[in-house]
Amino acid sequence: MSETTKSRILSCLKGLAVGDAIGKQTETLSFEKIKEWYPNCINGFEGKLGTIMPRYIDRHYEWKFGETTDDTEQTIAVAESIIEEGTVSHSKIGEKLMLCKKSNRPTLQLGKFQQLRDVNRVVYDGDGCGAAMRVAPIGIIHSSDKLHEIVSDVFECCIPTHGSQLAICAAASIAGAVSAAIDGKSIENIFEIALKANIESEKYRKSNEDLKYCEALMHMYQDLSSRSEIDINYLNENYFPKTTINIVPLSIVIALITKSAEKSTLLAANLGGDSDSVASMSSAIAGAISPDTVNNKWYDSVRAVNENNLIELGERLYLLRH
Numbered sequence: 174m175s176e177t178t179k180s181r182i183l184s185c186l187k188g189l190a191v192g193d194a195i196g197k198q199t200e201t202l203s204f205e206k207i208k209e210w211y212p213n214c215i216n217g218f219e220g221k222l223g224t225i226m227p228r229y230i231d232r233h234y235e236w237k238f239g240e241t242t243d244d245t246e247q248t249i250a251v252a253e254s255i256i257e258e259g260t261v262s263h264s265k266i267g268e269k270l271m272l273c274k275k276s277n278r279p280t281l282q283l284g285k286f287q288q289l290r291d292v293n294r295v296v297y298d299g300d301g302c303g304a305a306m307r308v309a310p311i312g313i314i315h316s317s318d319k320l321h322e323i324v325s326d327v328f329e330c331c332i333p334t335h336g337s338q339l340a341i342c343a344a345a346s347i348a349g350a351v352s353a354a355i356d357g358k359s360i361e362n363i364f365e366i367a368l369k370a371n372i373e374s375e376k377y378r379k380s381n382e383d384l385k386y387c388e389a390l391m392h393m394y395q396d397l398s399s400r401s402e403i404d405i406n407y408l409n410e411n412y413f414p415k416t417t418i419n420i421v422p423l424s425i426v427i428a429l430i431t432k433s434a435e436k437s438t439l440l441a442a443n444l445g446g447d448s449d450s451v452a453s454m455s456s457a458i459a460g461a462i463s464p465d466t467v468n469n470k471w472y473d474s475v476r477a478v479n480e481n482n483l484i485e486l487g488e489r490l491y492l493l494r495h
Contacts, residue, residue, distance in 0.1 A: 198218075
């Protein structure tokens with residue numbers, strides 16, 4: 174493997190963490206409400222790093238500027254489990270998820286998992302994007318011609334907390350996109366591999382949804398890629414990221430259109446909704462597509478606030494890629 178591959182892997186993880194931290198500033202806010210909190214929009218970190226964001230003061234968790242969320246925490250958990258085990262095992266991932274401390278309230282899938290204290294647990298429900306947000310390491314360790322292995326490992330990664338077809342398909346498409354981007358595939362090929370991974374993963378669970386994930390992904394890509402530019406107002410009106418059926422396809426599509434981790438991050442952060450997950454997943458893919466589009470000053474800030482070991486993990490995952 175080349176240094177280019179390694180650079181794409183590290184930029185994928187940097188983009189993921191940066192998108193997560195910047196996107197957190199507007200998570201759950203409506204497009205209109207963002208202007209009330211951030212009149213000049215989101216242009217980076219809109220407060221002193223390491224201090225509590227005003228909108229989170231006296232909340233159940235007081236998030237800080239520059240702090241990463243469960244998106245990065247669970248990605249690290251998956252990466253560590255792969256490195257320690259040498260393979261992808263839902264039980265080993267379960268062990269690591271049991272130690273995660275962010276967004277683990279009893280009403281959330283991770284909180285439910287932790288309350289049962291069973292690392293071997295397999296679920297059939299859970300249709301959020303909580304699995305999709307953590308599967309980048311699977312795309313990192315597999316080249317994109319190993320589609321069966323990617324999808325099989327994604328399933329293992331999902332089932333401790335997210336077992337619906339929607340959640341599994343969404344996660345498979347993210348891992349497929351990450352893998353293809355690291356391989357340096359064209360934008361069209363990255364989309365095709367993401368779509369194939371999604372379709373391949375449908376076999377694991379039946380679906381009762383009227384709209385299949387693959388249809389939503391194809392429609393959004395065809396719609397947005399046919400336009401001269403991405404209009405954030407149009408995204409708000411048509412694809413606001415509130416549910417998985419919009420959140421994950423939007424993450425893939427804006428990465429493929431902008432081909433920029435920084436642009437993807439800012440677009441997601443200024444849109445709102447599940448902004449940290451969209452910014453994180455899209456910037457991971459875009460960072461792998463174009464490593465020079467990751468804002469390294471932002472990443473240095475994120476690393477200083479969180480003291481994470483993403484670079485070290487990325488270097489070890491690089492050695493496992495096949």
